[in-house]
Amino acid sequence: MNRYLYDGTPEGLVSAIAGILDNGTDPQVSLLVERQDTLFEEGLFFRTDPVAAESLFSRLRQKAPDAVHTLWYFMMAETEGQETSLLRYVALALQHGDRINGHLTDADVKAIVSTARKAGRELHRMKGLLRFEQLRDGTWLARMEPDHNVIHPLARHFSRRLKGQQWFIYDVRRRSAAHWDGQALSFGTLEQFSRPELSDEELEVRAMWQAFFRTIAIPERKNPRLQKSNMPAKYWKYLTEKQGE
Amino acid sequence: MDMQEKLGILSGAARYDASCASSGCGREAPLRGTGNTSQGGICHSWSDDGRCISLLKILLSNDCRYDCAYCVNRSSNPVPRASFTAREIVDLTMEFYRRNYIEGLFLSSAVMKGPDQTMEEMVRVAEILRNEELFGGYIHLKVIPGSSPELVRRAGLAADRVSVNIELPSSESLHRLAPQKRKESILEPMKLIGGEIGTSLVERRSSRKAPRFAPAGQSTQMIIGASPETDLQILRLSQGLYKRMNLKRVYYSAFVPVNEDNRLPVLASPPLLREHRLYQADWLLRFYGFTAEEILSEQMPDLDESFDPKTAWALRHPEFFPVEVNRADYGTLLRVPGIGVTSAKRIVAARRFSLLTHEGMKKIGVVMKRAKYFITCSGRPFEKPDREPLQLRQRLLLGDGSDPVPAPRQLVLFS
Numbered sequence: 001m002n003r004y005l006y007d008g009t010p011e012g013l014v015s016a017i018a019g020i021l022d023n024g025t026d027p028q029v030s031l032l033v034e035r036q037d038t039l040f041e042e043g044l045f046f047r048t049d050p051v052a053a054e055s056l057f058s059r060l061r062q063k064a065p066d067a068v069h070t071l072w073y074f075m076m077a078e079t080e081g082q083e084t085s086l087l088r089y090v091a092l093a094l095q096h097g098d099r100i101n102g103h104l105t106d107a108d109v110k111a112i113v114s115t116a117r118k119a120g121r122e123l124h125r126m127k128g129l130l131r132f133e134q135l136r137d138g139t140w141l142a143r144m145e146p147d148h149n150v151i152h153p154l155a156r157h158f159s160r161r162l163k164g165q166q167w168f169i170y171d172v173r174r175r176s177a178a179h180w181d182g183q184a185l186s187f188g189t190l191e192q193f194s195r196p197e198l199s200d201e202e203l204e205v206r207a208m209w210q211a212f213f214r215t216i217a218i219p220e221r222k223n224p225r226l227q228k229s230n231m232p233a234k235y236w237k238y239l240t241e242k243q244g245e
Numbered sequence: 246m247d248m249q250e251k252l253g254i255l256s257g258a259a260r261y262d263a264s265c266a267s268s269g270c271g272r273e274a275p276l277r278g279t280g281n282t283s284q285g286g287i288c289h290s291w292s293d294d295g296r297c298i299s300l301l302k303i304l305l306s307n308d309c310r311y312d313c314a315y316c317v318n319r320s321s322n323p324v325p326r327a328s329f330t331a332r333e334i335v336d337l338t339m340e341f342y343r344r345n346y347i348e349g350l351f352l353s354s355a356v357m358k359g360p361d362q363t364m365e366e367m368v369r370v371a372e373i374l375r376n377e378e379l380f381g382g383y384i385h386l387k388v389i390p391g392s393s394p395e396l397v398r399r400a401g402l403a404a405d406r407v408s409v410n411i412e413l414p415s416s417e418s419l420h421r422l423a424p425q426k427r428k429e430s431i432l433e434p435m436k437l438i439g440g441e442i443g444t445s446l447v448e449r450r451s452s453r454k455a456p457r458f459a460p461a462g463q464s465t466q467m468i469i470g471a472s473p474e475t476d477l478q479i480l481r482l483s484q485g486l487y488k489r490m491n492l493k494r495v496y497y498s499a500f501v502p503v504n505e506d507n508r509l510p511v512l513a514s515p516p517l518l519r520e521h522r523l524y525q526a527d528w529l530l531r532f533y534g535f536t537a538e539e540i541l542s543e544q545m546p547d548l549d550e551s552f553d554p555k556t557a558w559a560l561r562h563p564e565f566f567p568v569e570v571n572r573a574d575y576g577t578l579l580r581v582p583g584i585g586v587t588s589a590k591r592i593v594a595a596r597r598f599s600l601l602t603h604e605g606m607k608k609i610g611v612v613m614k615r616a617k618y619f620i621t622c623s624g625r626p627f628e629k630p631d632r633e634p635l636q637l638r639q640r641l642l643l644g645d646g647s648d649p650v651p652a653p654r655q656l657v658l659f660s
Contacts, residue, residue, distance in 0.1 A: 104595050
């Protein structure tokens with residue numbers, strides 16, 4: 001086995017994969033892991049190389065656009081310990097093209113595709129479950145704690161949908177924020193965060209939504225298990241309709 | 246009456262409409278406007294009955310002049326009555342949409358002064374949303390039977406989806422339980438909508454600027470279990486609606502007894518399992534290449550409660566099985582119990598790389614619980630090739646004795 005190291009960043013990961021593939025090493029006998037801060041770690045270290053990473057991306061985009069998507073979602077998952085699988089997946093994608101995502105009997109392909117699928121599922125879910133609140137100054141705030149780092153594509157979704165309002169999306173777990181000022185998106189991290197006061201109107205609309213939520217269910221068909229399996233309780237914290245339960 | 250009380254009455258009265266789909270049409274937000282639509286639809290919440298909420302589903306009014314036996318809003322019922330103004334609904338929709346509570350609006354109504362007056366008011370809501378608020382989100386408008394063709398056309402131009410409820414599976418039942426509604430007043434707007442959708446699609450092929458008419462298509466709904474029709478009659482009706490009227494969806498709504506009326510059956514609880522089986526059969530019609538006559542027959546006019554309709558079909562057709570997963574085409578794979586659209590696609594994609602083995606089937610995520618009795622992998626069966634129908638029935642029912650017979654599940658409404 002050849003052992004390779006990278007610096008733990010997503011860019012570093014793609015750079016290392018590009019480096020290994022350019023070396024001509026067989027990915028099936030290679031291991032790729034994040035470098036730890038020990039003095040005598042074995043393995044060849046690849047430093048972050050934006051040019052190499054970009055060239056790998058453009059090759060992949062040409063040969064297997066679906067795999068680029070998968071890679072994109074995989075990165076949102078921020079999983080640890082799947083780097084070697086990713087290396088082998090990328091090598092296979094360059095070889096077979098888009099149909100690689102159907103090669104689910106291969107353990108590495110399956111690992112990457114299912115991780116990516118989970119991230120994609122949560123992104124879709126958050127498009128529905130995110131709740132904006134109106135603040136006193138008229139801007140809007142949505143808070144969330146998703147398992148996956150979905151803030152970039154999520155913010156792009158809302159920049160097309162709610163383009164006439166100024167809003168923030170805040171990922172409480174990662175302390176990262178997205179801001180739409182009506183024209184452009186920007187991203188950043190917040191060291192400190194406290195929720196500003198809500199507008200008066202906000203409380204009225206919220207009460208209306210809660211009333212709607214209560215009455216739209218058919219009492220004869222009550223089914224809390226089905227509700228929970230569709231909308232896991234971990235998302236309830238920021239759901240307007242689930243406050244006070 | 247304050248808004249919250251009105252909302253309680255008019256959403257409570259709208260909850261028996263099954264449809265909440267927001268899919269079927271992708272559109273960017275209008276310039277300087279708010280809201281777009283997503284091709285796949287988006288669910289925003291799930292209510293206490295487990296059904297998804299994607300649209301603000303409300304009635305314009307529950308003040309009905311009709312007296313349909315099954316309906317909670319019938320004129321003879323002593324329920325509190327309320328009506329919204331168009332502006333109130335528009336504001337509510339926009340406020341909810343800005344907070345991402347909803348994908349859009351689903352507007353229905355009781356028949357107030359008459360079909361045209363009611364429809365006109367409903368269409369006005371949609372037109373204000375589109376033209377004044379520049380709203381680009383999803384709108385589903387219910388069409389009131391008997392409203393004029395001109396109003397139906399305006400509805401289709403403003404809405405993403407329109408639907409006329411067929412209400413009951415036969416015209417005799419309609420006559421008996423909804424005496425003020427006529428079959429023709431339901432079928433005529435359906436035909437008109439179908440025609441306009443077709444015309445609009447043709448026109449848009451030559452000009453991208455041609456107006457879109459109900460781009461997310463037409464649907465309908467019927468009540469199951471309030472009248473004596475068999476499942477075969479119901480499926481034949483749906484099949485006709487899909488084939489001849491080009492409907493996108495037929496919704497089935499288990500009859501919930503909200504009124505006492507000697508024209509109605511007395512049920513201990515809504516027939517949820519029957520509704521679930523009908524949806525499964527409906528899926529077979531739309532995505533699996535089955536016909537109503539394959540699923541049911543005059544000798545066996547009702548769906549089996551113990552087995553899903555595909556398994557029931559498979560048990561009647563031992564000659565079709567086993568299916569060899571490494572060779573069978575997509576359409577044949579779809580006929581295997583337990584193999585759905587996703588699994589069939591995965592099988593076809595995976596076998597391009599290598600022959601599928603038993604382990605391979607599990608790896609790609611095919612649920613083998615039912616499928617294992619009906620397939621072979623490179624000639625090797627999963628189970629002993631003992632296909633004594635009676636025994637197979639038993640094993641399917643008991644799930645090999647290892648897991649208990651699943652309790653009747655309430656259906657999951659797909660969007």
